[in-house]
Amino acid sequence: xxxxxxxxxxxxxxxxxxxxxxGASFRNTAHRAMKLYWVSNTGKPEYMxxxxxxxxxxxxxxxxxxxxxxxxEHANPPVPSTAKGAKFAEFVVSAGQRVYYYEDxxxxxxxxxxxxxxxxxxxxxxxxxxxxxxxxAWPRPPVxxxxxxxxxxxxxxxxxxxxxxxxxHYYCDFVENITECLTDDGxxxxxxxxxxxxxxGLVVECxxxxxxxxxxxxxxTDFETDYLVHQAAPMLGRSTxxxxxxxxxxxxxTSKSAWLPRGHSEVLDAIYARVGxxxxxxxxxxxxxxxxxxxxxxxxxxxxxxxxxxxxxxGKVASRFVTALMYLNTPxxxxxxSFPQAVMPNGTAGTEIPALKNQLAFFYDLLEDGNADExxxxxxxxxxxxxxxxxxxxxxxxxRAI
Numbered sequence: 001x002x003x004x005x006x007x008x009x010x011x012x013x014x015x016x017x018x019x020x021x022x023g024a025s026f027r028n029t030a031h032r033a034m035k036l037y038w039v040s041n042t043g044k045p046e047y048m049x050x051x052x053x054x055x056x057x058x059x060x061x062x063x064x065x066x067x068x069x070x071x072x073e074h075a076n077p078p079v080p081s082t083a084k085g086a087k088f089a090e091f092v093v094s095a096g097q098r099v100y101y102y103e104d105x106x107x108x109x110x111x112x113x114x115x116x117x118x119x120x121x122x123x124x125x126x127x128x129x130x131x132x133x134x135x136x137a138w139p140r141p142p143v144x145x146x147x148x149x150x151x152x153x154x155x156x157x158x159x160x161x162x163x164x165x166x167x168x169h170y171y172c173d174f175v176e177n178i179t180e181c182l183t184d185d186g187x188x189x190x191x192x193x194x195x196x197x198x199x200x201g202l203v204v205e206c207x208x209x210x211x212x213x214x215x216x217x218x219x220x221t222d223f224e225t226d227y228l229v230h231q232a233a234p235m236l237g238r239s240t241x242x243x244x245x246x247x248x249x250x251x252x253x254t255s256k257s258a259w260l261p262r263g264h265s266e267v268l269d270a271i272y273a274r275v276g277x278x279x280x281x282x283x284x285x286x287x288x289x290x291x292x293x294x295x296x297x298x299x300x301x302x303x304x305x306x307x308x309x310x311x312x313x314x315g316k317v318a319s320r321f322v323t324a325l326m327y328l329n330t331p332x333x334x335x336x337x338s339f340p341q342a343v344m345p346n347g348t349a350g351t352e353i354p355a356l357k358n359q360l361a362f363f364y365d366l367l368e369d370g371n372a373d374e375x376x377x378x379x380x381x382x383x384x385x386x387x388x389x390x391x392x393x394x395x396x397x398x399x400r401a402i
Contacts, residue, residue: 340378
């Protein structure tokens, strides 16, 4: 079962999104591992992760003015002490810089030469395209899958589903008591009361061109949304940010979550297939190994997920390609998905997709040439009343094997 939690967060709560530096990459060229810390608004060091030596990197979004420092992996005295020897190589994030690296006498010549080659390539890319190269390896190959290419905000595309019955909607006669729809294992459906029916099709509506973001109303049925909540609720745990050994609780993400793989039941199988059709990703790529488990999230009143990206500046070819969000209820207040850096037709910045039950929202994490999309920054706005249930599903580029 795939449970890959990779979330890349903004580090400052007082600055605005237009001060964000997307795809900040932090490199350790020393011939040993180091630890990276962020100096929070309170002055307390926050551990951001261990970065291996010889050019290893980590990455996330930061704000102009954010302060960081490197520390020895086994510093003495250890961080957060401010005593001499505990920290060094402090630096501040600036608007015009994406790569921040540490080097010392142990840095090998070939490591330094490779970094200089990369920086020259990035400068050339910006001169050719007018935008920064961020996020993934350089040069990264173009994306493999077809992408929707809308010409204007509000444009609609009809996606037929008649010939794909396996992706059809599920219904149950006992909507008020979902347990009556389930077999004894609590996951699968009783065929005498639950059934599948494919609609003629669904409509994909463009919400933004920069970034490419869309919504699909009635993507799920009432039964399917209630089923997902019923399956996830007993497994909920505190959501984290970071990945692997660096996964941690954070005030930027104040929800609870559970994970449901495609093989969980026939309902999940149909939903995964439907997401693939809507996003134009072949079903062969909607299998474990190229798609993550469905991450069902619960946000209570006051909870939010501050602006962030779903890709990382880690120097790897591997990257998420599509973020798909399924709304499982309509909060009494708040809970929209906002895109603070979206470039709108009237010249303004920012748009949002309201949290409406049964709706799907999706957007691309990458551009056509393989670069990460800096405009794909998004946030789960605070829930002002009631609670919010939402389920993101992340699809990766097939150049990556999980």
